Amino acid sequence: MIDQHPTLDELKARYHRIALLLKEMYGYPEWREHLSPVDELVSTILSQNTSDTNRDMAFYRLKARFSSWEEVRDADPEAVIEAIRPAGLANQKGPRIQAALQYLTETQGKITLEHLRDMPVDEAKQWLTSINGIGPKTAAIILLFSMNKPAFPVDTHVHRVTKRLGLIGEKTSAEKAHDELEAIVPEEDFYPFHLQVIQHGREICHARNPKCEICPLQDECCYYQRNVAKR
Numbered sequence: 001m002i003d004q005h006p007t008l009d010e011l012k013a014r015y016h017r018i019a020l021l022l023k024e025m026y027g028y029p030e031w032r033e034h035l036s037p038v039d040e041l042v043s044t045i046l047s048q049n050t051s052d053t054n055r056d057m058a059f060y061r062l063k064a065r066f067s068s069w070e071e072v073r074d075a076d077p078e079a080v081i082e083a084i085r086p087a088g089l090a091n092q093k094g095p096r097i098q099a100a101l102q103y104l105t106e107t108q109g110k111i112t113l114e115h116l117r118d119m120p121v122d123e124a125k126q127w128l129t130s131i132n133g134i135g136p137k138t139a140a141i142i143l144l145f146s147m148n149k150p151a152f153p154v155d156t157h158v159h160r161v162t163k164r165l166g167l168i169g170e171k172t173s174a175e176k177a178h179d180e181l182e183a184i185v186p187e188e189d190f191y192p193f194h195l196q197v198i199q200h201g202r203e204i205c206h207a208r209n210p211k212c213e214i215c216p217l218q219d220e221c222c223y224y225q226r227n228v229a230k231r
Contacts, residue, residue, distance in 0.1 A: 006166070008183065008184070011167060011184045012184055014165070014166065014167065014220060015167060015184050015185055017220055018165060018167070018217060018220050019189060019193060019196075021216050021217055021220070022193070022196040022197070022200065022217075023192075023196070024216070025196075025200070025216060026195075026196045026199050026200070028192050029191065029192045029195045029196070030192075031148050031191045033145070033146060033148075034145045034146065035145070035146060036146060037112075037113035037114070037116065037142055037146040037147065038069055038101075038104070038111055038112065038113055039059075039146075040141060040142045040145055040146045041100060041113065041134075041138070041142055042059065042062070042069070042072075042097055042100075042101075043055060043056075043059050044137075044138040044141050044142065045093055045096055045097050045100065045133060045134075045138065046058045046059055046062075046084060046087040046093060046097075047087075048089070048093070049088060049089060050087050050088045050089075054086050054087050054088060055087055057086040057087070058083070058084040058085070058086045058087035058090075059084075059087075061083045061084065061086065062080070062083045062084055065079070065083040066080075066083070069101055069111045070101075070111060072097065072098065072101060073098055073101035073102055073105065073111065075098070077094055077095055077098060080094040080095075080097065080098060081094035084097075096132065096133040099131075099132055099133070100131050100132070100133065100134065103131050103132075113142065113146075116128070116142075116143070116147065116149075117147055117149075121143060121149050121150055121151055124139070124143055124149065124151075125139045125140070125143070125151065128142060128143075135175065136154070136175050136178045137153050137154055137155060137174070137178070139151065140152055140153035140154070140178060141153045144190060144191060144194070145191075148191070150182075150187035150190055151178075151182075151190065152178060152181050152182045152185060152190045152193075152194060153178075153194055154174050154175075154177045154178050154181065155174075155198065156174075156201075156207075157197060157198045157200075157201030157202065157205075158177070158181075158194060158197050158198060158201070159174045159177055160201060160205065160207060161197050161200055161201045161205045162177065162181060162197065163177075163223075164205060164210075164221055164222060164223035164224075165217065165220060165221050165222065165223075166220075166221070166222035167180075167181065167184055168180045168181065200217075210223075212224050212227075212228045213228075
C-alpha cells in the first residue's frame, strides 16, 4: 500500500522510480526552444480552455492577419477577436493579448520579454504574473519552453496524472501544484518530465476511463491502488 502522507524525501524517491519508467516508455526529450518568448506568451493565452489544435489555428491566423505584434497591439479589437475566434473565448482573449502587448511596450519600451533572461526565476515569475490574465502556468511555459529556465508548468494533464500518482495531494490545486512539483522534481528534469507526463495523460491516463490495466506505473499509482487493484 502506498503511503498517503509521504515525506518530501519519500516523494522524491517515488518521483525517481516513476521517472525511470516514463523514460523507458517515452524517452528523455532534450530541451529545444518551441517559440520565441512573446510568441509563447500569445500562444499560451490562446491555449486557455481550448485544444492544442484550436490554439494553433488561432495563433497562425493571427500571425497571417498581422505582420507584427505591434500591429496586433494597435489593431481594432474586433479584428483581433475575429482572427483568434477558433481558440474560443475570443472576446476575452483578444483584449487580453492586446493589453499584454501594450504592457510590454509601456514597461520595456518595445514588445519584448528578453529582460527576463537575466532575472532570477522567482522574480521572472512575479513579473509575468503581474500581467493581467497571466497565471503560474503561462509564466512557467514561457520561462521553460522559450528560455530553458527551471520553471515547471502544470496543465490539466500534469495536474491529473501527478495527483493520481500521489506526487501532489488529493486537494492540491493546479496553482499550488507548481510549487509542490518544483520541490520534488530535479530542475534538469522539468522539461522532459513535463512532456512525458503530458504524453502519458494523453495516451494512457485519460481523465475518463484511464487505461490502468496496461499502465506500467501501477505499482507507483495511488489511484490504481485505491480504485483498481482492490476490485
